[in-house]
Amino acid sequence: MSENKKIRVATCSLAGCFGCHMSLLDIDEKLLTLLELIEFDRTPLTDIKHCSPCDVGLIEGGVCNAENVHVLKEFRKNCKVLVAVGSCAITGGIPAMRNNIGLWECFQEVYQFEGGLEGGQVPNDPELPLPFDKVHPIYEVVNVDYFLPGCPPPADAIWKFLTDLLAGREPKLEYEMLHYD
Amino acid sequence: MSNTITIDGQTIPFQEGQTIMDAALAAGVYIPHLCHNPEFTPHGSCKLCTVTVNGRNVASCTMPAVEGQQIANNTDELNAKRRALTQMLFVEGNHFCPFCEKSGNCNLQAVAYHLDMMSPHYNHFYPAREVDASHPDILLDRNRCILCELCVRASRDVDGKEVFGLSGRGIDCKLVVNSSSGDLVDTDLAATDKAASVCPTGAIIVKRHGFSVPIGQRIFDHKDISQVQLEAAQKERGHE
Amino acid sequence: MSQCDSPDLKQRLAPILQKHGRDPTKVLQILREIQDTAHCICGQSIDLIAEHLDLPRVRVAGVAGFYSFLAGGQACGEYRVLFSDNITDHMLGKAELMDYFSKKLWLEPGKVSEDGLVSVDSTSCTGMCDQGPAALVNGMPLTNLDENCLDLICELIRSRKPVSDWPPMLFEVQDNILRKDVLLGEAFEPGAALKATLARGPRETWAEVDKSNLRGRGGAGFKTASKWSFCHAAIAEEEGHVVCDIGDRAERIMVCNADEGEPGTFKDRVLLNSYADLVFEGMTVGARVVGARRGFLYLRGEYAYMLGKLEGVLQQRREKGLLGKNILGEQGFDFDIEIHLGAGAYICGEESALIESLEGKRGRPRNRPPFPVTHGYLGHPTVVDNVETFACAAKIALHGGEWFAAMGTGQSAGTKILSISGDCERRGIYEYPFGTTIRQILQDCGAEDPYAVQVSGPSGTTISWKEFDRMIAFEDLATAGAFMIFKRGRDLFQMARNFSHFFAHESCGFCTPCRVGTTLMQRIMDKIDGGHGTASDLEEMKNLGQLLKTMSHCGLGTSAANPVLDTLNKFPDVYEQKLKALAFEPAFDLDGALATARRITGRDDKEAHLGAES
Numbered sequence A: 001m002s003e004n005k006k007i008r009v010a011t012c013s014l015a016g017c018f019g020c021h022m023s024l025l026d027i028d029e030k031l032l033t034l035l036e037l038i039e040f041d042r043t044p045l046t047d048i049k050h051c052s053p054c055d056v057g058l059i060e061g062g063v064c065n066a067e068n069v070h071v072l073k074e075f076r077k078n079c080k081v082l083v084a085v086g087s088c089a090i091t092g093g094i095p096a097m098r099n100n101i102g103l104w105e106c107f108q109e110v111y112q113f114e115g116g117l118e119g120g121q122v123p124n125d126p127e128l129p130l131p132f133d134k135v136h137p138i139y140e141v142v143n144v145d146y147f148l149p150g151c152p153p154p155a156d157a158i159w160k161f162l163t164d165l166l167a168g169r170e171p172k173l174e175y176e177m178l179h180y181d
Numbered sequence B: 001m002s003n004t005i006t007i008d009g010q011t012i013p014f015q016e017g018q019t020i021m022d023a024a025l026a027a028g029v030y031i032p033h034l035c036h037n038p039e040f041t042p043h044g045s046c047k048l049c050t051v052t053v054n055g056r057n058v059a060s061c062t063m064p065a066v067e068g069q070q071i072a073n074n075t076d077e078l079n080a081k082r083r084a085l086t087q088m089l090f091v092e093g094n095h096f097c098p099f100c101e102k103s104g105n106c107n108l109q110a111v112a113y114h115l116d117m118m119s120p121h122y123n124h125f126y127p128a129r130e131v132d133a134s135h136p137d138i139l140l141d142r143n144r145c146i147l148c149e150l151c152v153r154a155s156r157d158v159d160g161k162e163v164f165g166l167s168g169r170g171i172d173c174k175l176v177v178n179s180s181s182g183d184l185v186d187t188d189l190a191a192t193d194k195a196a197s198v199c200p201t202g203a204i205i206v207k208r209h210g211f212s213v214p215i216g217q218r219i220f221d222h223k224d225i226s227q228v229q230l231e232a233a234q235k236e237r238g239h240e
Numbered sequence C: 001m002s003q004c005d006s007p008d009l010k011q012r013l014a015p016i017l018q019k020h021g022r023d024p025t026k027v028l029q030i031l032r033e034i035q036d037t038a039h040c041i042c043g044q045s046i047d048l049i050a051e052h053l054d055l056p057r058v059r060v061a062g063v064a065g066f067y068s069f070l071a072g073g074q075a076c077g078e079y080r081v082l083f084s085d086n087i088t089d090h091m092l093g094k095a096e097l098m099d100y101f102s103k104k105l106w107l108e109p110g111k112v113s114e115d116g117l118v119s120v121d122s123t124s125c126t127g128m129c130d131q132g133p134a135a136l137v138n139g140m141p142l143t144n145l146d147e148n149c150l151d152l153i154c155e156l157i158r159s160r161k162p163v164s165d166w167p168p169m170l171f172e173v174q175d176n177i178l179r180k181d182v183l184l185g186e187a188f189e190p191g192a193a194l195k196a197t198l199a200r201g202p203r204e205t206w207a208e209v210d211k212s213n214l215r216g217r218g219g220a221g222f223k224t225a226s227k228w229s230f231c232h233a234a235i236a237e238e239e240g241h242v243v244c245d246i247g248d249r250a251e252r253i254m255v256c257n258a259d260e261g262e263p264g265t266f267k268d269r270v271l272l273n274s275y276a277d278l279v280f281e282g283m284t285v286g287a288r289v290v291g292a293r294r295g296f297l298y299l300r301g302e303y304a305y306m307l308g309k310l311e312g313v314l315q316q317r318r319e320k321g322l323l324g325k326n327i328l329g330e331q332g333f334d335f336d337i338e339i340h341l342g343a344g345a346y347i348c349g350e351e352s353a354l355i356e357s358l359e360g361k362r363g364r365p366r367n368r369p370p371f372p373v374t375h376g377y378l379g380h381p382t383v384v385d386n387v388e389t390f391a392c393a394a395k396i397a398l399h400g401g402e403w404f405a406a407m408g409t410g411q412s413a414g415t416k417i418l419s420i421s422g423d424c425e426r427r428g429i430y431e432y433p434f435g436t437t438i439r440q441i442l443q444d445c446g447a448e449d450p451y452a453v454q455v456s457g458p459s460g461t462t463i464s465w466k467e468f469d470r471m472i473a474f475e476d477l478a479t480a481g482a483f484m485i486f487k488r489g490r491d492l493f494q495m496a497r498n499f500s501h502f503f504a505h506e507s508c509g510f511c512t513p514c515r516v517g518t519t520l521m522q523r524i525m526d527k528i529d530g531g532h533g534t535a536s537d538l539e540e541m542k543n544l545g546q547l548l549k550t551m552s553h554c555g556l557g558t559s560a561a562n563p564v565l566d567t568l569n570k571f572p573d574v575y576e577q578k579l580k581a582l583a584f585e586p587a588f589d590l591d592g593a594l595a596t597a598r599r600i601t602g603r604d605d606k607e608a609h610l611g612a613e614s
């Protein structure tokens, strides 16, 4: 591998809030250093719609619907290393708090009781991704290589994790960088 | 020398009647634990404190210290198993730390940090568990209960009330309370009871105190649980 | 409709409460009887019991929720039919029969019919593997079930005929004793062993038991004389053991473990049915040796149908002066036996959980030390021994220790009673001297093309046809008595899966590794069964197995992974056939998890599905 070949990274947000992505941007000026080392494939930042073969895939968010599965499997197929980033990708997170509320109650809340939608219908548009009974962490759907916990993981943790990974070290977070909230 | 045991090669003294855990805490040796709290009779259910004594695994919080025991504690093998047990505790309940008032002050979470738990690993059960908000001062969220029975012991042995108990069996075990309605409000639990503050997780929470300590100043924000618990043991000994 | 909704609950429960007095150890017995009369245990009955016994309500509720026959707060039908779920029942068509029966009654298993008349469910092995498929109806055993029987049972239920008036042939239970040796072969004169004991003296009788090298028949194989000596301060001291610190005057308790919950085991059932005098006499001999005045027979709930008969034997023994005060005229030799019924909990066979249950609590194994021999029932030094151990002890008291030690092998004196079931012509009870080979046993019972044997039940060992020259003995294949045979062509994966369900169902839930680990194991086995297993699932099960083995609190957890680990090790092909070629499969059925949303939205388009290759 030539010295200046950049590491190709793809990212996406499934059932997440983009908070993890924000935290990634939060590494501030280090982002520039990072960009010397990596190039982005599909990410919400680049607007590339499909993932091509990559070195690293960073996934934010859990799996809550059929579309998430398609995206996740595409990432798994194309990324040598797949990383679950953030609480939602790792435990289902806040979206998984709906897991013991029936799907029907969830639909009603969203489409019928929500202000302005009184008496509304549950849409049956094939364009809309169909939700699962429960939200799952991504490792329950595909094999995951690394986990980077936090809600979101602190920018420093992301930096440490990625630089370890890029340097070929086993990523290791110091005590204060590892937290689940 | 008599009345000593050896933990990971370190010789430490013990007194008659002490468990391995007691002796270790007194000597400043940390053994991960969750269901154990030095203030209460040992219980032995979480199994995080398992150590290997002369080749056999035992729960150190219930096993009496006996002269000459050769004990393995801080080994990769045991820590990996302790991590697996911690992961089991996470997936059998519903632990959404970002949403939990106890986060940062929670022993389950802290022990998971200590053991480098990066994910819950096992498939989540997402069980349907009841939240009891009936009591004016105390919240019982069974989603976060790890069945350590500390509240059971505290209420029975310290408060003299027996507000809590376990029912069900196996994976269906659950915490129940001492009232016909099944609601906490109909028990005689008070916010000042030991049982209201002893929970190592966010399952029993005194209301209106959530999130009062800012992030960065919570118990485990900067200190590993081993340090916190050893310091507490040290302080306790100072008082004796 | 459940009878506990009736306003006169208090009056109806009064006789039960009165009968048991205000003894808090009677909680479980009271709950059992309420379950039998009211078909459920409602909140109000729990209130009443708590009030009557002056116990915190939460404790009574805890007990009610622990035992599967008590059904917690859930109602069950006036007729409650529980199909035995052992693998041997399955091999005889259990699933199909239960399905047939449920359909006939328009019932869903686990639910009560709308009129409250009947409920159907599965239950752990009922100990009738030699005459399965088996079931229990309101606690009474049904054996050799087939569609004709079930048709008849349906009619009886629909016509609301009380179970006590059903044709007795439905409840026939055979002993099926097919090989007898010293325990089962010779006639026993009640009192003979006691007379010998009195003639010889307690200390000398202990010496005979010691000489006999008798080891416990309940599984662990602990030397019986040692256990008895621990419980007896004076002997313990002489033998150099730790002396129990309550002193010599403390009350001592003799407990006979008749929980026989290990699937595939039914020899204690036969001993109690036809050799009860021998067993009770063994207990009385033990009582004489350790100085116990109280004894308990802990009888598993599944064997409640024998209660009346056993009470009768006890009564006869009292009348003959073999129980009660001044036994056989010996001043101060007082001993009596009480029967305590279990209520559907395998863990209560574990001696310390059994003691908790005897005390009327949830059956959860205690922390040890202290051991029951020094701190057992209500803190008293307590001996817990298996039914067969006591039968042996009686014979030893009669014939002497040398006689017994001369039989069997070096480390395993005497004979062992096996409960043989599964694929063979002659299922039943076989008594063999220790040291008999598996091959010999298979030949004797007419096993056709045997492929594997599960020795000592799910918590024991799976052996393959390559190991049939091994022998029954503590030094080789230790066994509590179960012997389940599987012929070539049987799916051993299904055996292991059945056992994984058993352990998950029976875990008491006290410790983390077993409470969670047995359920995780069961789920992976189900995933593989559903055709979604991968190589990584097998690795996961091996890791879980190690965790269970090394971190669990009691023998249930430490042995719960045995069937999976043994079959993975000895029959890897039964797993590999079922695995997907893929490296990874989702933990849940992706398409299935969209079904609710499809139903709600009415969608069935391509995007509303996730196929295998999506």
Ligand SMILES: Cc1cc2nc3c(=O)[nH]c(=O)nc-3n(C[C@H](O)[C@H](O)[C@H](O)COP(=O)(O)O)c2cc1C
Pocket (backbone or CB within 6 Å): C215, C216, C217, C218, C219, C220, C221, C222, C224, C257, C258, C259, C260, C261, C262, C346, C347, C348, C349, C350, C351, C352, C384, C385, C386, C387, C389, C554, C555, C556
């Ligand atoms: C989960 C479990 C279940 C057990 N079930 C029984 C049982 O049903 N009958 C029995 O005699 N021993 C059973 N045992 C063994 C008892 O704990 C105890 O060792 C035995 O009753 C001692 O009697 P023995 O020395 O005569 O064998 C069980 C042990 C465990 C761990």
Ligand code: SF4
Pocket (backbone or CB within 6 Å): B094, B095, B096, B097, B098, B100, B101, B102, B103, B104, B106, B107, B108, B109, B144, B201, B202, B203
């Ligand atoms: S109880 Fe502890 S582990 Fe559970 S959600 Fe709260 S902080 Fe997290």
Ligand code: SF4
Pocket (backbone or CB within 6 Å): B144, B145, B146, B147, B148, B149, B150, B151, B152, B175, B198, B199, B200, B201, B203, B204
């Ligand atoms: S509520 Fe808290 S203290 Fe009580 S058993 Fe659950 S985790 Fe333990």
Ligand code: SF4
Pocket (backbone or CB within 6 Å): C347, C364, C365, C506, C507, C508, C509, C510, C511, C512, C514, C515, C552, C553, C554, C555, C556, C557, C558
């Ligand atoms: S191993 Fe299983 S049965 Fe034994 S104490 Fe633990 S949970 Fe209960």
Ligand code: FES
Pocket (backbone or CB within 6 Å): B032, B033, B034, B035, B036, B043, B044, B045, B046, B047, B048, B049, B050, B059, B060, B061, B062
């Ligand atoms: S701390 Fe010892 S078992 Fe929980």
